[in-house]
Amino acid sequence: MSELFHDAAPNATRVAPPLPAPRTYPVQKPAQVYLFGTCVVDLFFPEAGLDAIRLLQREGIKVHFPQGQSCCGQPAYTSGYTEEARKVARAQLALFQEDWPVVVPSGSCAGMLREHYAELFKDEPELLKQARALAARTFELAEFLLHVCKVQLKDQGSPVKVALHTSCSARREMNTHLHGRALLAQLGQVERIDHDHESECCGFGGTFSVRMPDISGAMVADKTRALKESGAHQVISADCGCLMNINGAFEKQKEALRGQHLATFLWQRTGGRR
Template sequence: MSDLFYDAAPNATRIAPPRPQPRKYPDKKPTHVYLFGTCVIDIMFPDAGFDAIRLLEREGITVHYPQEQGCCGQPAYSSGYIEQAKEVAKAQIALFENDWPVVIPSGSCAGMMRLHYKELFHDEPEVLAKVNALSERIYELGEFLLYVSKIQLKDQGQKTKIALHTSCAARREMNTHLHVRQLLDQLENVERIDHDHESECCGFGGTFSVKMADISGAMVLDKTKALKDTGVDQVVSADCGCLMNINGSLEKQNESLRGQHLATFLWLRTGGTHHE
Protein backbone atom coordinates (compact mmCIF):
# COMPACT_ATOMS: atom_id res chain seq x y z
CA MET A 1 0.00 0.00 0.00
CA SER A 2 2.89 2.39 0.50
CA ASP A 3 3.31 2.52 -3.29
CA LEU A 4 -0.07 4.22 -3.66
CA PHE A 5 -1.05 7.85 -3.39
CA TYR A 6 -4.67 8.66 -2.68
CA ASP A 7 -6.31 12.00 -3.43
CA ALA A 8 -5.78 13.27 0.09
CA ALA A 9 -3.59 16.22 -0.87
CA PRO A 10 -3.80 18.55 -3.86
CA ASN A 11 -1.16 18.27 -6.57
CA ALA A 12 0.45 15.22 -4.96
CA THR A 13 3.09 13.77 -7.23
CA ARG A 14 5.76 11.15 -6.89
CA ILE A 15 8.44 9.30 -8.77
CA ALA A 16 8.32 5.53 -8.43
CA PRO A 17 11.53 4.30 -6.74
CA PRO A 18 13.58 1.56 -8.36
CA ARG A 19 13.38 -1.95 -6.97
CA PRO A 20 16.12 -2.66 -4.45
CA GLN A 21 19.23 -4.05 -6.05
CA PRO A 22 21.44 -6.78 -4.54
CA ARG A 23 23.60 -5.11 -1.94
CA LYS A 24 27.09 -5.76 -0.64
CA TYR A 25 27.13 -6.52 3.06
CA PRO A 26 29.98 -5.61 5.42
CA ASP A 27 32.70 -8.22 5.80
CA LYS A 28 32.99 -7.53 9.51
CA LYS A 29 30.20 -7.35 12.08
CA PRO A 30 29.92 -3.80 13.42
CA THR A 31 30.37 -3.06 17.11
CA HIS A 32 27.79 -0.25 17.19
CA VAL A 33 24.38 0.19 15.55
CA TYR A 34 21.45 2.54 15.79
CA LEU A 35 17.98 1.11 16.33
CA PHE A 36 15.08 2.91 14.69
CA GLY A 37 12.22 1.57 16.76
CA THR A 38 9.23 2.79 14.67
CA CYS A 39 6.23 4.57 16.13
CA VAL A 40 4.00 1.47 16.08
CA ILE A 41 6.52 -0.58 18.08
CA ASP A 42 7.00 2.30 20.51
CA ILE A 43 3.28 2.63 21.19
CA MET A 44 1.81 -0.84 20.58
CA PHE A 45 4.56 -3.48 20.68
CA PRO A 46 7.37 -2.28 23.00
CA ASP A 47 8.51 -5.87 23.67
CA ALA A 48 9.42 -6.21 19.99
CA GLY A 49 11.72 -3.20 20.28
CA PHE A 50 13.35 -4.44 23.48
CA ASP A 51 13.75 -7.93 22.03
CA ALA A 52 15.39 -6.53 18.91
CA ILE A 53 17.88 -4.78 21.19
CA ARG A 54 18.43 -7.98 23.19
CA LEU A 55 19.12 -9.99 20.05
CA LEU A 56 21.63 -7.43 18.82
CA GLU A 57 23.34 -7.10 22.19
CA ARG A 58 23.66 -10.86 22.46
CA GLU A 59 25.63 -10.66 19.21
CA GLY A 60 28.12 -8.37 20.97
CA ILE A 61 26.78 -5.18 19.40
CA THR A 62 26.20 -1.93 21.30
CA VAL A 63 22.79 -0.53 20.41
CA HIS A 64 22.12 3.21 20.37
CA TYR A 65 18.52 4.46 20.47
CA PRO A 66 18.15 8.19 19.80
CA GLN A 67 15.35 9.30 22.09
CA GLU A 68 14.12 12.01 19.71
CA GLN A 69 13.15 9.56 16.98
CA GLY A 70 9.56 9.30 15.84
CA CYS A 71 7.67 8.33 12.70
CA CYS A 72 9.60 7.64 9.49
CA GLY A 73 7.12 9.80 7.56
CA GLN A 74 5.47 7.03 5.58
CA PRO A 75 1.82 7.86 6.46
CA ALA A 76 2.14 11.45 5.26
CA TYR A 77 4.16 10.41 2.21
CA SER A 78 1.72 7.69 1.16
CA SER A 79 -1.17 10.13 1.52
CA GLY A 80 0.45 12.72 -0.71
CA TYR A 81 1.44 15.23 1.97
CA ILE A 82 4.95 15.70 0.65
CA GLU A 83 6.00 18.79 2.61
CA GLN A 84 4.82 17.31 5.89
CA ALA A 85 6.60 14.05 5.10
CA LYS A 86 9.80 16.00 4.42
CA GLU A 87 9.61 17.67 7.83
CA VAL A 88 9.26 14.33 9.58
CA ALA A 89 11.99 12.69 7.49
CA LYS A 90 14.48 15.52 8.07
CA ALA A 91 14.03 15.14 11.83
CA GLN A 92 14.93 11.45 11.57
CA ILE A 93 17.88 11.96 9.22
CA ALA A 94 19.50 14.34 11.71
CA LEU A 95 19.58 11.66 14.43
CA PHE A 96 21.95 9.18 12.77
CA GLU A 97 25.14 11.18 12.34
CA ASN A 98 27.67 8.47 13.19
CA ASP A 99 28.59 6.03 10.45
CA TRP A 100 26.81 3.09 12.07
CA PRO A 101 24.19 0.78 10.56
CA VAL A 102 20.58 1.72 11.27
CA VAL A 103 18.61 -1.43 12.11
CA ILE A 104 14.82 -1.26 11.77
CA PRO A 105 12.45 -4.00 13.02
CA SER A 106 9.99 -3.19 10.23
CA GLY A 107 10.45 -3.83 6.54
CA SER A 108 7.97 -1.15 5.49
CA CYS A 109 9.67 1.58 7.56
CA ALA A 110 13.08 0.36 6.37
CA GLY A 111 11.83 0.56 2.78
CA MET A 112 10.60 4.10 3.36
CA MET A 113 13.96 5.24 4.69
CA ARG A 114 16.13 3.28 2.27
CA LEU A 115 14.19 3.88 -0.95
CA HIS A 116 11.52 6.54 -0.64
CA TYR A 117 13.61 9.18 1.12
CA LYS A 118 15.63 9.40 -2.10
CA GLU A 119 12.48 10.22 -4.04
CA LEU A 120 11.20 12.53 -1.33
CA PHE A 121 14.31 14.72 -1.57
CA HIS A 122 15.13 14.25 -5.26
CA ASP A 123 14.89 18.03 -5.78
CA GLU A 124 17.01 19.02 -2.74
CA PRO A 125 20.64 18.11 -3.57
CA GLU A 126 22.05 19.04 -0.17
CA VAL A 127 19.62 16.83 1.71
CA LEU A 128 19.79 14.13 -0.95
CA ALA A 129 23.52 13.68 -0.36
CA LYS A 130 22.81 12.87 3.30
CA VAL A 131 19.92 10.60 2.33
CA ASN A 132 22.04 8.63 -0.14
CA ALA A 133 24.68 8.03 2.52
CA LEU A 134 22.05 7.06 5.10
CA SER A 135 20.21 4.67 2.76
CA GLU A 136 23.28 2.47 2.47
CA ARG A 137 23.23 2.01 6.25
CA ILE A 138 19.55 1.04 6.50
CA TYR A 139 18.84 -2.60 7.31
CA GLU A 140 15.64 -4.41 8.20
CA LEU A 141 16.24 -6.40 11.41
CA GLY A 142 16.04 -9.87 9.83
CA GLU A 143 18.31 -8.82 7.00
CA PHE A 144 20.88 -7.45 9.45
CA LEU A 145 20.84 -10.52 11.70
CA LEU A 146 21.20 -12.85 8.74
CA TYR A 147 23.71 -11.14 6.46
CA VAL A 148 25.60 -8.67 8.63
CA SER A 149 25.65 -10.27 12.06
CA LYS A 150 25.54 -13.78 10.50
CA ILE A 151 23.56 -15.00 13.47
CA GLN A 152 23.40 -18.71 14.28
CA LEU A 153 20.24 -19.56 16.20
CA LYS A 154 19.90 -22.52 18.54
CA ASP A 155 16.30 -23.48 19.16
CA GLN A 156 15.47 -24.11 22.80
CA GLY A 157 11.70 -24.28 22.48
CA GLN A 158 9.18 -27.08 22.14
CA LYS A 159 7.99 -28.26 18.75
CA THR A 160 5.56 -25.82 17.22
CA LYS A 161 3.90 -24.94 13.93
CA ILE A 162 3.82 -21.34 12.76
CA ALA A 163 2.51 -19.41 9.79
CA LEU A 164 4.39 -16.43 8.41
CA HIS A 165 2.79 -13.16 7.44
CA THR A 166 4.99 -10.78 5.50
CA SER A 167 4.06 -7.16 4.91
CA CYS A 168 3.47 -6.54 1.21
CA ALA A 169 5.60 -3.38 1.33
CA ALA A 170 8.38 -5.26 3.15
CA ARG A 171 8.34 -8.04 0.57
CA ARG A 172 8.40 -5.67 -2.34
CA GLU A 173 10.95 -3.19 -1.03
CA MET A 174 13.26 -5.12 1.33
CA ASN A 175 12.81 -8.84 0.52
CA THR A 176 11.88 -9.33 4.16
CA HIS A 177 9.99 -12.55 3.48
CA LEU A 178 13.22 -14.22 2.32
CA HIS A 179 15.19 -13.07 5.37
CA VAL A 180 12.51 -14.20 7.83
CA ARG A 181 12.18 -17.64 6.23
CA GLN A 182 15.91 -18.26 6.46
CA LEU A 183 16.01 -17.23 10.11
CA LEU A 184 13.03 -19.41 11.01
CA ASP A 185 14.52 -22.34 9.14
CA GLN A 186 17.44 -22.28 11.58
CA LEU A 187 15.03 -23.28 14.37
CA GLU A 188 14.87 -27.08 14.33
CA ASN A 189 11.69 -27.36 16.40
CA VAL A 190 9.74 -24.81 14.36
CA GLU A 191 7.71 -26.03 11.40
CA ARG A 192 6.68 -23.24 9.05
CA ILE A 193 3.36 -23.93 7.35
CA ASP A 194 2.87 -22.13 4.04
CA HIS A 195 -0.51 -20.66 3.21
CA ASP A 196 -1.91 -19.27 -0.01
CA HIS A 197 -2.46 -15.73 1.34
CA GLU A 198 1.07 -15.04 2.60
CA SER A 199 1.88 -12.54 -0.16
CA GLU A 200 -1.46 -10.76 0.05
CA CYS A 201 -1.93 -7.51 1.96
CA CYS A 202 -3.58 -7.87 5.36
CA GLY A 203 -5.60 -4.71 4.68
CA PHE A 204 -3.74 -2.39 7.02
CA GLY A 205 -1.76 -0.24 4.61
CA GLY A 206 -1.46 2.59 7.14
CA THR A 207 -3.93 5.31 6.21
CA PHE A 208 -5.62 2.92 3.76
CA SER A 209 -7.31 1.10 6.65
CA VAL A 210 -8.87 4.40 7.79
CA LYS A 211 -9.85 5.78 4.41
CA MET A 212 -11.18 2.50 3.02
CA ALA A 213 -12.25 0.72 6.18
CA ASP A 214 -14.76 -1.64 4.55
CA ILE A 215 -12.25 -2.91 1.99
CA SER A 216 -9.57 -3.16 4.67
CA GLY A 217 -11.90 -5.15 6.92
CA ALA A 218 -12.72 -7.60 4.14
CA MET A 219 -9.03 -8.06 3.35
CA VAL A 220 -8.07 -8.84 6.94
CA LEU A 221 -10.92 -11.37 7.18
CA ASP A 222 -9.49 -13.16 4.14
CA LYS A 223 -6.04 -13.05 5.70
CA THR A 224 -7.11 -14.35 9.11
CA LYS A 225 -9.19 -17.13 7.56
CA ALA A 226 -6.15 -18.34 5.62
CA LEU A 227 -4.05 -18.22 8.78
CA LYS A 228 -6.64 -20.09 10.85
CA ASP A 229 -7.06 -22.74 8.15
CA THR A 230 -3.39 -23.72 8.52
CA GLY A 231 -4.03 -25.03 12.03
CA VAL A 232 -0.82 -23.45 13.32
CA ASP A 233 -0.05 -22.56 16.92
CA GLN A 234 1.14 -19.06 16.19
CA VAL A 235 1.61 -16.39 13.52
CA VAL A 236 4.95 -14.61 13.05
CA SER A 237 5.51 -11.32 11.25
CA ALA A 238 8.30 -8.75 10.99
CA ASP A 239 5.93 -5.76 10.77
CA CYS A 240 3.90 -4.49 13.70
CA GLY A 241 1.41 -2.53 11.63
CA CYS A 242 0.26 -5.81 10.10
CA LEU A 243 0.31 -7.51 13.50
CA MET A 244 -1.86 -4.79 14.99
CA ASN A 245 -4.41 -5.29 12.22
CA ILE A 246 -4.33 -9.10 12.20
CA ASN A 247 -4.39 -9.49 15.98
CA GLY A 248 -7.20 -6.95 16.25
CA SER A 249 -9.29 -8.93 13.79
CA LEU A 250 -8.54 -12.24 15.50
CA GLU A 251 -9.50 -10.76 18.86
CA LYS A 252 -12.76 -9.42 17.43
CA GLN A 253 -13.49 -12.91 16.10
CA ASN A 254 -12.85 -14.37 19.60
CA GLU A 255 -10.05 -16.51 18.21
CA SER A 256 -7.13 -17.63 20.39
CA LEU A 257 -4.61 -17.50 17.53
CA ARG A 258 -2.30 -14.47 17.68
CA GLY A 259 0.65 -13.00 15.82
CA GLN A 260 4.03 -12.17 17.35
CA HIS A 261 6.84 -10.01 16.06
CA LEU A 262 9.86 -11.85 14.68
CA ALA A 263 12.20 -10.26 17.26
CA THR A 264 10.17 -11.53 20.20
CA PHE A 265 9.66 -14.94 18.63
CA LEU A 266 13.39 -15.42 17.99
CA TRP A 267 14.38 -14.10 21.42
CA LEU A 268 12.04 -16.41 23.33
CA ARG A 269 12.79 -19.45 21.13
CA THR A 270 16.51 -19.11 21.75
CA GLY A 271 16.50 -18.97 25.53
CA GLY A 272 15.61 -15.36 26.14
CA THR A 273 13.16 -14.34 28.84
CA HIS A 274 11.02 -11.35 29.67
CA HIS A 275 11.30 -9.77 33.09
CA GLU A 276 8.46 -7.79 34.59
Protein backbone atom coordinates (compact mmCIF):
# COMPACT_ATOMS: atom_id res chain seq x y z
CA MET A 1 0.00 0.00 0.00
CA SER A 2 1.10 3.54 -0.58
CA GLU A 3 1.24 4.67 3.04
CA LEU A 4 3.06 3.33 6.07
CA PHE A 5 1.91 2.98 9.67
CA HIS A 6 4.60 3.58 12.27
CA ASP A 7 2.76 1.59 14.95
CA ALA A 8 -0.43 -0.36 15.44
CA ALA A 9 -2.02 1.92 18.02
CA PRO A 10 -5.55 3.14 17.25
CA ASN A 11 -4.37 6.73 16.90
CA ALA A 12 -1.24 5.87 14.94
CA THR A 13 0.13 8.65 12.78
CA ARG A 14 0.01 7.86 9.09
CA VAL A 15 3.13 9.04 7.30
CA ALA A 16 3.47 8.96 3.53
CA PRO A 17 6.82 7.73 2.25
CA PRO A 18 9.05 10.22 0.40
CA LEU A 19 8.40 10.65 -3.30
CA PRO A 20 11.01 9.35 -5.76
CA ALA A 21 13.75 11.76 -6.77
CA PRO A 22 13.13 13.69 -10.02
CA ARG A 23 14.37 11.88 -13.11
CA THR A 24 16.50 13.31 -15.92
CA TYR A 25 14.71 12.92 -19.26
CA PRO A 26 16.09 12.82 -22.82
CA VAL A 27 16.30 16.21 -24.51
CA GLN A 28 15.28 14.84 -27.89
CA LYS A 29 12.28 12.65 -28.63
CA PRO A 30 13.56 9.27 -29.85
CA ALA A 31 12.81 7.99 -33.33
CA GLN A 32 12.24 4.41 -32.14
CA VAL A 33 11.05 2.72 -28.96
CA TYR A 34 10.19 -0.72 -27.68
CA LEU A 35 6.76 -1.38 -26.19
CA PHE A 36 6.68 -3.85 -23.31
CA GLY A 37 3.03 -4.75 -23.51
CA THR A 38 2.66 -6.75 -20.23
CA CYS A 39 0.78 -10.03 -19.92
CA VAL A 40 -2.40 -8.45 -18.50
CA VAL A 41 -2.63 -5.98 -21.39
CA ASP A 42 -1.99 -8.79 -23.87
CA LEU A 43 -4.62 -11.12 -22.42
CA PHE A 44 -7.32 -8.83 -21.04
CA PHE A 45 -6.88 -5.26 -22.39
CA PRO A 46 -5.35 -5.56 -25.88
CA GLU A 47 -7.00 -2.30 -26.94
CA ALA A 48 -4.92 -0.47 -24.33
CA GLY A 49 -1.72 -1.79 -25.86
CA LEU A 50 -2.86 -0.90 -29.38
CA ASP A 51 -3.88 2.60 -28.29
CA ALA A 52 -0.54 3.07 -26.56
CA ILE A 53 1.14 2.22 -29.87
CA ARG A 54 -1.15 4.64 -31.72
CA LEU A 55 -0.35 7.47 -29.31
CA LEU A 56 3.38 6.89 -29.78
CA GLN A 57 3.10 6.59 -33.55
CA ARG A 58 1.18 9.86 -33.68
CA GLU A 59 4.26 11.45 -32.12
CA GLY A 60 6.30 10.24 -35.08
CA ILE A 61 7.90 7.33 -33.20
CA LYS A 62 8.39 3.87 -34.66
CA VAL A 63 7.26 1.25 -32.15
CA HIS A 64 8.87 -2.20 -31.91
CA PHE A 65 7.07 -5.03 -30.14
CA PRO A 66 9.32 -8.06 -29.51
CA GLN A 67 7.14 -11.11 -29.96
CA GLY A 68 8.90 -13.16 -27.30
CA GLN A 69 7.94 -10.89 -24.40
CA SER A 70 5.83 -12.30 -21.60
CA CYS A 71 5.28 -11.50 -17.93
CA CYS A 72 7.76 -9.12 -16.26
CA GLY A 73 8.13 -11.59 -13.38
CA GLN A 74 6.50 -9.45 -10.72
CA PRO A 75 3.92 -12.02 -9.49
CA ALA A 76 6.63 -14.58 -8.81
CA TYR A 77 8.98 -11.97 -7.32
CA THR A 78 6.47 -10.53 -4.86
CA SER A 79 5.36 -14.05 -3.87
CA GLY A 80 8.90 -15.03 -2.89
CA TYR A 81 9.67 -17.21 -5.91
CA THR A 82 12.92 -15.45 -6.67
CA GLU A 83 14.47 -18.05 -8.93
CA GLU A 84 11.32 -18.31 -11.04
CA ALA A 85 11.17 -14.50 -11.30
CA ARG A 86 14.83 -14.43 -12.29
CA LYS A 87 14.18 -16.93 -15.09
CA VAL A 88 11.35 -14.80 -16.47
CA ALA A 89 13.35 -11.58 -16.14
CA ARG A 90 16.37 -13.12 -17.87
CA ALA A 91 14.19 -13.91 -20.89
CA GLN A 92 12.92 -10.32 -21.04
CA LEU A 93 16.41 -8.84 -20.82
CA ALA A 94 17.40 -10.71 -23.96
CA LEU A 95 14.62 -9.07 -26.00
CA PHE A 96 15.55 -5.40 -25.74
CA GLN A 97 19.05 -5.30 -27.16
CA GLU A 98 18.89 -1.99 -29.05
CA ASP A 99 19.48 1.15 -27.03
CA TRP A 100 15.91 2.38 -27.47
CA PRO A 101 13.56 3.48 -24.68
CA VAL A 102 11.23 0.78 -23.36
CA VAL A 103 7.72 2.15 -22.86
CA VAL A 104 5.34 0.25 -20.57
CA PRO A 105 1.56 0.88 -20.39
CA SER A 106 1.49 -0.34 -16.78
CA GLY A 107 2.96 1.36 -13.76
CA SER A 108 3.51 -1.78 -11.71
CA CYS A 109 5.31 -3.60 -14.54
CA ALA A 110 7.43 -0.57 -15.39
CA GLY A 111 8.38 -0.43 -11.72
CA MET A 112 9.44 -4.08 -11.80
CA LEU A 113 11.81 -3.43 -14.71
CA ARG A 114 13.13 -0.20 -13.27
CA GLU A 115 13.33 -0.90 -9.57
CA HIS A 116 13.67 -4.65 -9.05
CA TYR A 117 15.51 -6.32 -11.94
CA ALA A 118 18.84 -5.10 -10.54
CA GLU A 119 18.06 -6.80 -7.24
CA LEU A 120 17.30 -10.06 -9.05
CA PHE A 121 20.70 -10.05 -10.78
CA LYS A 122 22.86 -8.51 -8.05
CA ASP A 123 25.07 -11.63 -8.01
CA GLU A 124 25.44 -11.87 -11.81
CA PRO A 125 27.65 -8.95 -12.93
CA GLU A 126 26.93 -9.09 -16.65
CA LEU A 127 23.16 -9.37 -16.22
CA LEU A 128 23.24 -6.73 -13.48
CA LYS A 129 24.84 -4.36 -15.98
CA GLN A 130 22.09 -5.15 -18.49
CA ALA A 131 19.37 -4.74 -15.85
CA ARG A 132 20.66 -1.31 -14.83
CA ALA A 133 20.88 -0.20 -18.45
CA LEU A 134 17.31 -1.40 -19.06
CA ALA A 135 16.09 0.40 -15.94
CA ALA A 136 17.61 3.68 -17.12
CA ARG A 137 15.66 3.56 -20.39
CA THR A 138 12.36 2.19 -19.09
CA PHE A 139 9.42 4.61 -18.92
CA GLU A 140 5.82 4.23 -17.87
CA LEU A 141 3.59 5.36 -20.76
CA ALA A 142 2.12 8.51 -19.16
CA GLU A 143 5.57 9.57 -17.99
CA PHE A 144 6.99 9.07 -21.49
CA LEU A 145 4.22 11.01 -23.22
CA LEU A 146 4.49 13.87 -20.77
CA HIS A 147 8.21 14.28 -20.20
CA VAL A 148 9.86 12.77 -23.28
CA CYS A 149 7.32 13.40 -26.05
CA LYS A 150 6.09 16.58 -24.34
CA VAL A 151 2.63 16.01 -25.83
CA GLN A 152 0.13 18.83 -26.12
CA LEU A 153 -3.29 17.20 -26.17
CA LYS A 154 -6.37 18.83 -27.70
CA ASP A 155 -9.62 17.54 -26.27
CA GLN A 156 -12.32 16.68 -28.81
CA GLY A 157 -14.78 15.02 -26.43
CA SER A 158 -17.86 16.08 -24.50
CA PRO A 159 -17.66 17.29 -20.88
CA VAL A 160 -17.00 14.44 -18.47
CA LYS A 161 -15.96 13.93 -14.84
CA VAL A 162 -13.34 11.27 -14.24
CA ALA A 163 -11.61 9.76 -11.24
CA LEU A 164 -7.96 8.72 -11.64
CA HIS A 165 -6.79 5.56 -9.90
CA THR A 166 -3.04 4.94 -9.75
CA SER A 167 -1.32 1.67 -8.96
CA CYS A 168 0.03 2.05 -5.42
CA SER A 169 3.45 0.64 -6.34
CA ALA A 170 3.70 2.94 -9.37
CA ARG A 171 2.79 5.91 -7.20
CA ARG A 172 5.52 5.02 -4.69
CA GLU A 173 8.21 4.19 -7.19
CA MET A 174 7.62 6.51 -10.14
CA ASN A 175 5.17 9.34 -9.31
CA THR A 176 2.79 8.07 -11.99
CA HIS A 177 -0.20 9.73 -10.32
CA LEU A 178 1.41 13.10 -11.12
CA HIS A 179 1.98 12.11 -14.75
CA GLY A 180 -1.60 10.96 -15.21
CA ARG A 181 -2.98 14.11 -13.59
CA ALA A 182 -0.87 16.33 -15.84
CA LEU A 183 -2.08 14.61 -19.02
CA LEU A 184 -5.72 14.77 -17.97
CA ALA A 185 -5.29 18.46 -17.12
CA GLN A 186 -4.52 19.14 -20.79
CA LEU A 187 -8.02 18.00 -21.75
CA GLY A 188 -10.28 21.04 -21.54
CA GLN A 189 -13.57 19.14 -21.26
CA VAL A 190 -12.35 16.66 -18.67
CA GLU A 191 -12.78 17.40 -14.97
CA ARG A 192 -10.72 15.18 -12.69
CA ILE A 193 -12.54 14.45 -9.43
CA ASP A 194 -10.55 13.65 -6.30
CA HIS A 195 -11.93 10.68 -4.42
CA ASP A 196 -11.51 9.31 -0.93
CA HIS A 197 -8.97 6.45 -0.62
CA GLU A 198 -7.34 7.85 -3.78
CA SER A 199 -3.82 6.94 -2.66
CA GLU A 200 -4.73 3.49 -1.39
CA CYS A 201 -4.29 0.09 -3.00
CA CYS A 202 -7.31 -1.37 -4.81
CA GLY A 203 -6.56 -4.76 -3.28
CA PHE A 204 -5.36 -6.55 -6.41
CA GLY A 205 -1.63 -6.89 -5.80
CA GLY A 206 -1.26 -9.76 -8.29
CA THR A 207 -1.23 -12.99 -6.30
CA PHE A 208 -2.20 -11.12 -3.11
CA SER A 209 -5.83 -11.11 -4.26
CA VAL A 210 -5.70 -14.90 -4.61
CA ARG A 211 -3.79 -15.63 -1.40
CA MET A 212 -5.81 -13.23 0.77
CA PRO A 213 -9.19 -12.87 -0.95
CA ASP A 214 -11.09 -11.57 2.08
CA ILE A 215 -8.66 -8.71 2.69
CA SER A 216 -8.44 -8.00 -1.03
CA GLY A 217 -12.24 -7.96 -1.30
CA ALA A 218 -12.55 -5.50 1.58
CA MET A 219 -9.97 -3.21 -0.02
CA VAL A 220 -11.65 -3.15 -3.42
CA ALA A 221 -15.00 -2.58 -1.72
CA ASP A 222 -13.56 0.54 -0.07
CA LYS A 223 -12.07 1.65 -3.38
CA THR A 224 -15.22 1.16 -5.46
CA ARG A 225 -17.39 2.79 -2.81
CA ALA A 226 -15.17 5.87 -2.86
CA LEU A 227 -15.18 5.97 -6.66
CA LYS A 228 -18.99 5.77 -6.79
CA GLU A 229 -19.38 8.45 -4.12
CA SER A 230 -17.03 10.81 -5.97
CA GLY A 231 -19.62 11.55 -8.64
CA ALA A 232 -17.23 10.63 -11.45
CA HIS A 233 -18.75 9.38 -14.69
CA GLN A 234 -15.74 7.23 -15.50
CA VAL A 235 -12.65 5.75 -13.84
CA ILE A 236 -9.26 6.10 -15.52
CA SER A 237 -6.14 4.12 -14.65
CA ALA A 238 -2.77 3.39 -16.26
CA ASP A 239 -2.54 -0.07 -14.71
CA CYS A 240 -4.61 -2.93 -16.13
CA GLY A 241 -4.23 -5.16 -13.08
CA CYS A 242 -6.04 -2.53 -11.04
CA LEU A 243 -8.62 -2.06 -13.79
CA MET A 244 -9.34 -5.78 -13.91
CA ASN A 245 -9.92 -5.83 -10.16
CA ILE A 246 -11.97 -2.62 -9.97
CA ASN A 247 -14.11 -3.43 -13.02
CA GLY A 248 -14.69 -6.94 -11.75
CA ALA A 249 -15.94 -5.53 -8.44
CA PHE A 250 -18.21 -3.04 -10.23
CA GLU A 251 -19.63 -5.84 -12.35
CA LYS A 252 -20.29 -8.02 -9.31
CA GLN A 253 -22.00 -5.06 -7.62
CA LYS A 254 -24.09 -4.54 -10.79
CA GLU A 255 -22.82 -0.97 -11.06
CA ALA A 256 -22.68 0.87 -14.38
CA LEU A 257 -19.44 2.68 -13.52
CA ARG A 258 -16.37 1.24 -15.24
CA GLY A 259 -12.68 1.91 -15.58
CA GLN A 260 -10.74 2.49 -18.79
CA HIS A 261 -7.02 2.50 -19.49
CA LEU A 262 -5.49 5.96 -19.78
CA ALA A 263 -4.08 5.17 -23.25
CA THR A 264 -7.52 4.36 -24.66
CA PHE A 265 -9.10 7.36 -22.94
CA LEU A 266 -6.47 9.76 -24.33
CA TRP A 267 -6.66 8.26 -27.81
CA GLN A 268 -10.45 8.55 -27.97
CA ARG A 269 -10.58 12.04 -26.43
CA THR A 270 -8.09 13.43 -28.93
CA GLY A 271 -9.79 12.26 -32.08
CA GLY A 272 -8.37 8.79 -32.43
CA ARG A 273 -10.64 6.18 -34.00
CA ARG A 274 -10.05 2.47 -34.42
